[in-house]
Amino acid sequence: MATSGAELVRQMAAGDREAFTLFYDRYAPVVFPLILRIVRERADASDVLQEVFWEAWRTADAYDPTRGSPEAWMVTRARTRAIDRIRSTRRRSEMFVAPLDEAIAGQPAPDAAERAEDRGTIRSALDRLPGAQREVIELAYYAGLTQTEIAERLKQPLGTVKTRIRLALERLRDVVRTSP
Amino acid sequence: MTHEPYDTQAALYALGALDGEERTEFERHLAGGCAVCEAALRASAETLAAMVRSRPPMVPPPEVKEALLRRIAPTTPPRRAAARPRTLVWAVGMLVAMIAAAAFTGAFVAARYEGRLGQMAREAAALRERVQRDEAALRQQIALYRSVVDLLRDPQTRIVTLHGLGPSPEATGRIIWHPVNGGHVVVANLPSAPAGKAYELWTIADAAPQPAGVFQVDASGRGTHRIPPLEGGKPVKVFAVTLEPEGGVPAPTGPMVLASK
Numbered sequence: 001m002a003t004s005g006a007e008l009v010r011q012m013a014a015g016d017r018e019a020f021t022l023f024y025d026r027y028a029p030v031v032f033p034l035i036l037r038i039v040r041e042r043a044d045a046s047d048v049l050q051e052v053f054w055e056a057w058r059t060a061d062a063y064d065p066t067r068g069s070p071e072a073w074m075v076t077r078a079r080t081r082a083i084d085r086i087r088s089t090r091r092r093s094e095m096f097v098a099p100l101d102e103a104i105a106g107q108p109a110p111d112a113a114e115r116a117e118d119r120g121t122i123r124s125a126l127d128r129l130p131g132a133q134r135e136v137i138e139l140a141y142y143a144g145l146t147q148t149e150i151a152e153r154l155k156q157p158l159g160t161v162k163t164r165i166r167l168a169l170e171r172l173r174d175v176v177r178t179s180p
Numbered sequence: 181m182t183h184e185p186y187d188t189q190a191a192l193y194a195l196g197a198l199d200g201e202e203r204t205e206f207e208r209h210l211a212g213g214c215a216v217c218e219a220a221l222r223a224s225a226e227t228l229a230a231m232v233r234s235r236p237p238m239v240p241p242p243e244v245k246e247a248l249l250r251r252i253a254p255t256t257p258p259r260r261a262a263a264r265p266r267t268l269v270w271a272v273g274m275l276v277a278m279i280a281a282a283a284f285t286g287a288f289v290a291a292r293y294e295g296r297l298g299q300m301a302r303e304a305a306a307l308r309e310r311v312q313r314d315e316a317a318l319r320q321q322i323a324l325y326r327s328v329v330d331l332l333r334d335p336q337t338r339i340v341t342l343h344g345l346g347p348s349p350e351a352t353g354r355i356i357w358h359p360v361n362g363g364h365v366v367v368a369n370l371p372s373a374p375a376g377k378a379y380e381l382w383t384i385a386d387a388a389p390q391p392a393g394v395f396q397v398d399a400s401g402r403g404t405h406r407i408p409p410l411e412g413g414k415p416v417k418v419f420a421v422t423l424e425p426e427g428g429v430p431a432p433t434g435p436m437v438l439a440s441k
Contacts, residue, residue, distance in 0.1 A: 014269065015273070017249070017252055017253070020248075020249075020252060021245075021249070024245055024248065028239075028240050028244070028245070029237035029238055029239055029240065030232060030233050030237055031232070032237075032238050032239075032240040033232075033235055033236070033237065033238040034232045034235075036238065042241070045240075046240065046241050046243065046244050049240055049244050050244050050247055050248055050251075053244075053248050054248060054251060054252075057248075057252050067222060068222050068225055068226065069226060069229065071226075071229045071233065072222075072225040072226045072228075072229040074229075075225070075228060075229035075232050075233075076225050076228075076229070079196070079228070079232075080196070083196065124231070124234040124235045125230060125231040125234040126231055126234075126235075137195065137231075140192075140195040140196060140197040141195050141196070141228065144196065145197065146196075146197050146198070146199035146200075147192055147197045147198065147199060148199055148200065149199075150197065162188050162192060163188070165191060165192055165195060165197060166187070166188045166191040166192070169191045169194065169195065169224060169227065170191075172227055172228075172231055173223065173224075173227040176227055176230035176231060176234065
């Protein structure tokens, strides 16, 4: 039976490089598409991926399995680092060119079924959300916009956006719970 | 106050969308220790991880893994036995690493400095040898100058001019000559003797030329040579220089390059 992710992190904390290799092979293919989707550039995504796993190696002893799965540990870290990367890119670009967040977040989301088709037959959990809920998750989680920025972009009252985000997250939880 | 607003804030916070005052307020609430919000945040993190996992996996560029394996290599503590307490393992690991580092550093420094010291010793020996050689050359030169000056002080000493002949008309020379003590020949503008050859000085008194020693000139065409006194202190009528085999010959065979009148 395969070693659990939590056990791999424990072995990494003890300096086990083989455990790190197994850990990387297991989680890098999960977080890489997330990072790539956020930062968009493959070279940037590779940089961020390396930083994320380097941090995991260095902070493995701080991982507490009672506080969450290794997958959530890595996904949260990857998302944070990827958003940090686009925010710094955006800050740089704001000094020279038109705000890049237009380009990053303003693209109309393609139809869910169409996107599922693009990737083959699998419909991701997000694709199973109603369009309006999917949109706020996309803007917050993948584009790194805050509630205020989302309200501005969608031209909706802040309260509406808050509620929509909360409902979207609740719906998403139901979706992943019922997924195989 | 009801907890309800915090439920919404927790959802927004989980997605990284909470901002401004609200964010500060919620973080303060969290720091105060709210089990409900903590649980909600954990659940949301798992939900979002599941969402991410539900998308097709993608193999990252192999360079990333290679770079990471290179990066983690030097900081790796040694493998441990599973049963040992972690602190002990760390202590032992640190100790081993420190000893290894110290040994490595020591060996490295020793090797480096041994090599450097050896090189310095060789350089010092070479320098000493060169200084000794230079010193000997200087002593020789000083002895020569001193004997020339001594000779010049003597009223019996005369200076004989040599003129270039045949193959080397620009060559010049002087003989500082004392009838009892002998003397020196100094030459200039004489071409270096070909390989295997040397210049030989002759003194001619009343009969056949007598050999008075061989000498070489330096690259600038200059040379000096000590001339031994003639037996019986016979007066020399003519001084001459010929080009001869390196070892010198008893009677001149080669071309005459310098001669006094």
